[in-house]
Amino acid sequence: MQNNPNDALLQALGGMEIDSIDAEAGVARLHFNVLPSFCHSGGRIAQGGFVTAWLDSAMAHALIHHTGRKSNVASLEIKVSFLEQVGPGRVLAEGRIRRLGRRVVFLEGSLFSEDGSRLLATATSTGMLVPTSA
Numbered sequence: 001m002q003n004n005p006n007d008a009l010l011q012a013l014g015g016m017e018i019d020s021i022d023a024e025a026g027v028a029r030l031h032f033n034v035l036p037s038f039c040h041s042g043g044r045i046a047q048g049g050f051v052t053a054w055l056d057s058a059m060a061h062a063l064i065h066h067t068g069r070k071s072n073v074a075s076l077e078i079k080v081s082f083l084e085q086v087g088p089g090r091v092l093a094e095g096r097i098r099r100l101g102r103r104v105v106f107l108e109g110s111l112f113s114e115d116g117s118r119l120l121a122t123a124t125s126t127g128m129l130v131p132t133s134a
Helices: 006-012 048-066
Strands: 016-022 027-034 071-082 089-100 104-113 119-131
Touching: 016 048, 027 048, 048 071, 048 089, 048 104, 048 119, 071 104
Parallel strands: none
Antiparallel strands: 016 027, 027 089, 071 119, 089 104, 104 119
16 A cells, blocks of 8 residues: 555644545535644643644645545635634544635635534635646
């Protein structure tokens, strides 16, 4: 089996498990592990860069699967709102395509507690479509 170059990246983010993908609707739901080593303030609060990366990954997966893996996304801007502290455990990141053009995509993301009961962070992003090489 060939190693995927993204495996190291996903492991650096605490591992990723696909919860569900609705390619037609452009929605991806992914689980990530919030490791204590990702946290500050006595190991209680995940560093914001990890929260941003989980949201960014979910939004990218929504696009990648919607385009049948023909396009990836290069982020032009991303805005994250941190609503509640994210501590060690598992989180659920949901990415959605808001609008898809020929060269630009507008994406939204939400980060929830593992069971989906608490909204922890939200994101919006503008990205440029990047054709994947076959």
